[in-house]
Amino acid sequence: xxxxxxxxxxxxxxxxxxxxxxxxxxxxxxxxxxxxxxxxxxxxxxxxxxxxxxxxxxxxxxxxxxxxxxxxxxxxxxxxxxxxxxxxxxxxxxxxxxxxxxxxxxxxxxxxxxxxxxxxxxxxxxxxxxxxxxxxxxxxxxxxxxxxxxxxxxxxxxxxxxxxxxxxxxxxxxxxxxxxxxxxxxxxxxxxxxxxxxxxxxxxxxxxxxxxxxxxxxxxxxxxxxxxxxxxxxxxxxxxxxxxxxxxxxxxxxx
Amino acid sequence: xxxxxxxxxxxxxxxxxxxxxxxxxxxxxxxxxxxxxxxxxxxxxxxxxxxxxxxxxxxxxxxxxxxxxxxxxxxxxxxxxxxxxxxxxxxxxxxxxxxxxxxxxxxxxxxxxxxxxxxxxxxxxxxxxxxxxxxxxxxxxxxxxxxxxxxxxxxxxxxxxxxxxxxxxxxxxxxxxxxxxxxxxxxxxxxxxxxxxxxxxxxxxxxxxxxxxxxxxxxxxxxxxxxxxxxxxxxxxxxxxxxxxxxxxxxxxxxxxxxxxxxxxxxxxxxxxxxxxxxxxxxxxxxxxxxxxxxxxxxxxxxxxxxxxxxxxxxxxxxxxxxxxxxxxxxx
Numbered sequence: 184x185x186x187x188x189x190x191x192x193x194x195x196x197x198x199x200x201x202x203x204x205x206x207x208x209x210x211x212x213x214x215x216x217x218x219x220x221x222x223x224x225x226x227x228x229x230x231x232x233x234x235x236x237x238x239x240x241x242x243x244x245x246x247x248x249x250x251x252x253x254x255x256x257x258x259x260x261x262x263x264x265x266x267x268x269x270x271x272x273x274x275x276x277x278x279x280x281x282x283x284x285x286x287x288x289x290x291x292x293x294x295x296x297x298x299x300x301x302x303x304x305x306x307x308x309x310x311x312x313x314x315x316x317x318x319x320x321x322x323x324x325x326x327x328x329x330x331x332x333x334x335x336x337x338x339x340x341x342x343x344x345x346x347x348x349x350x351x352x353x354x355x356x357x358x359x360x361x362x363x364x365x366x367x368x369x370x371x372x373x374x375x376x377x378x379x380x381x382x383x384x385x386x387x388x389x390x391x392x393x394x395x396x397x398x399x400x401x402x403x404x405x406x407x408x409x410x411x412x413x414x415x416x417x418x419x420x421x422x423x424x425x426x427x428x429x430x431x432x433x434x435x436x437x438x
Numbered sequence: 439x440x441x442x443x444x445x446x447x448x449x450x451x452x453x454x455x456x457x458x459x460x461x462x463x464x465x466x467x468x469x470x471x472x473x474x475x476x477x478x479x480x481x482x483x484x485x486x487x488x489x490x491x492x493x494x495x496x497x498x499x500x501x502x503x504x505x506x507x508x509x510x511x512x513x514x515x516x517x518x519x520x521x522x523x524x525x526x527x528x529x530x531x532x533x534x535x536x537x538x539x540x541x542x543x544x545x546x547x548x549x550x551x552x553x554x555x556x557x558x559x560x561x562x563x564x565x566x567x568x569x570x571x572x573x574x575x576x577x578x579x580x581x582x583x584x585x586x587x588x589x590x591x592x593x594x595x596x597x598x599x600x601x602x603x604x605x606x607x608x609x610x611x612x613x614x615x616x617x618x619x620x621x622x623x624x625x626x627x628x629x630x631x632x633x634x635x636x637x638x639x640x641x642x643x644x645x646x647x648x649x650x651x652x653x654x655x656x657x658x659x660x661x662x663x664x665x666x667x668x669x670x671x672x673x674x675x676x677x678x679x680x681x682x683x684x685x686x687x688x689x690x691x692x693x694x695x696x697x698x699x700x701x702x703x704x705x706x707x708x709x710x711x712x713x714x715x716x717x718x719x720x721x722x723x724x725x726x727x728x729x730x731x732x733x734x735x736x737x738x739x740x741x742x743x744x745x746x747x748x749x750x751x752x753x754x755x756x757x758x759x760x761x762x763x764x765x766x767x768x769x770x
Contacts, residue, residue, distance in 0.1 A: 186542075187543060190539055190542055190543060194528075194531070194535070194539055197531075197535065198528065198530055198531065201530055202530070266528065269524065269525070269526070269527070269528065269529065270522050270523075270524045270525050270526035270527075271526050271527065271528050273492060273522050273526055274520075274522060274525075274526025274527075274540075274587065275526075275543070276492060277490055277491065277492060277515060277518075277520040277522075278515060278540070278543040278544055279512055279515045279516045279543070279544065279545070280543045
């Protein structure tokens with residue numbers, strides 16, 4: 184299975200590198216946020232009580248990275264729809280390759296993509312703006328982002344394989360991701376100091392909030408159990424569920 | 439190589455049930471080239487997808503390439519090759535990459551996959567295209583690449599789904615040659631689906647005719663044609679001799695659909711080529727002069743018409759249920 188996973192990973196990665204423009208386009212949006220929205224946050228964060236600890240850049244940069252993972256991984260299913268249309272999925276499924284490998288090879292490529300893009304954004308925040316974050320913390324956040332990307336890409340493939348429709352797929356993804364994104368406090372953290380009680384309560388139910396919190400903790404170098412435990416547990420559980428879901432969908436006869 | 443019993447597939451979507459394949463029995467011996475002929479939506483692709491482990495049958499059982507389809511799908515996958523209807527190459531992938539990946543997924547080492555790939559590209563006239571992206575290949579080239587991918591692990595049994603659909607006549611003739619060579623030079627057993635009569639006629643040792651999810655006839659192309667309707671014979675005789683000529687024809691064993699008008703006696707007979715000599719002698723003995731004669735072998739379209747009451751081309755017009763089913767199988 185590892186060998187098959189590697190083969191599929193290599194295929195997808197080769198295709199990705201053949202069109203590096205897509206990597207750049209994916210990175211454009213968070214870069215724009217960083218440049219055009221980040222400076223605005225600097226004063227707001229210093230003058231408004233209720234923000235989590237850390238400078239505006241340690242709050243914003245990890246959030247943008249996670250937002251990027253949310254966007255690019257949830258739309259990964261598009262690539263699969265194209266592969267379905269041109270028969271690639273069927274061709275691979277008729278080989279003895281492990282069904283799990285067919286999924287893992289693909290989602291690992293998605294994970295790698297996000298990490299590369301995250302490095303670009305972090306590098307930019309370091310060089311151009313005033314980000315200061317410990318090396319270990321950044322590594323931790325990158326790991327979180329990679330796992331998040333694998334999680335969401337698996338789910339995205341499962342949904343794409345189930346819907347098999349290039350129109351309804353993005354509609355569904357948008358409908359689900361928009362509230363999830365807003366409720367996870369990506370741009371402005373949803374804290375007790377900033378949000379009304381009901382909004383805070385709902386945001387705590389959203390699993391992604393805890394993952395964003397863990398990502399921020401990494402950037403400010405807070406490795407305490409308190410800051411990381413919930414997010415890590417949520418992420419590991421979500422990842423297991425989504426990979427299982429994706430693999431099951433790949434194994435299913437109609438996939 | 440294939441032994442299927444009561445293979446059945448039912449699709450349920452939005453509360454509607456469609457029996458795409460209603461329990462078919464299929465037997466294919468080693469070294470045979472068998473064709474699955476039927477209109478679009480008849481259940482050909484669905485049957486093929488069941489036999490290649492892509493779709494689980496709702497009922498029935500099958501042995502494919504010596505392995506049980508239901509209990510050992512992996513064994514089946516290792517031993518068969520499958521060339522799907524729309525192909526299966528990524529447009530941005532290079533020919534060499536797809537070939538190597540395919541070989542390695544079947545367990546070949548990198549060196550083996552490359553060597554086997556070189557052999558196949560040579561055989562299938564694909565030499566020199568290694569570094570081309572598949573989207574830049576012509577339709578015929580891409581089809582041959584699909585075949586190369588299906589053969590990379592030297593399977594003893596290869597399934598082709600509509601191998602020449604969408605190809606120009608020249609590429610089609612070329613592909614037929616390649617398919618024949620596969621069997622004659624390498625002893626590969628082949629099972630193909632087609633909705634082209636000429637294709638089934640030109641390629642196959644044996645044909646299974648499928649319609650509405652059921653096999654309605656089976657046999658060699660010649661046997662199928664002989665079994666139904668028979669050859670059509672047209673004899674030109676003098677108007678004065680018409681009556682007597684018709685009488686003599688009526689006495690031939692198996693002659694039917696006899697008409698005599700406008701100086702022509704028309705009838706059908708199981709074997710026109712063997713019936714004619716005796717008939718001409720009888721005409722001579724009776725003093726009837728035969729001015730012209732014409733024997734036409736029945737086409738597979740005649741066969742289909744006799745079996746189902748519809749011509750194959752009419753059957754192509756999809757009914758709503760069929761379109762749905764087709765969409766499902768194609769998308770899948």
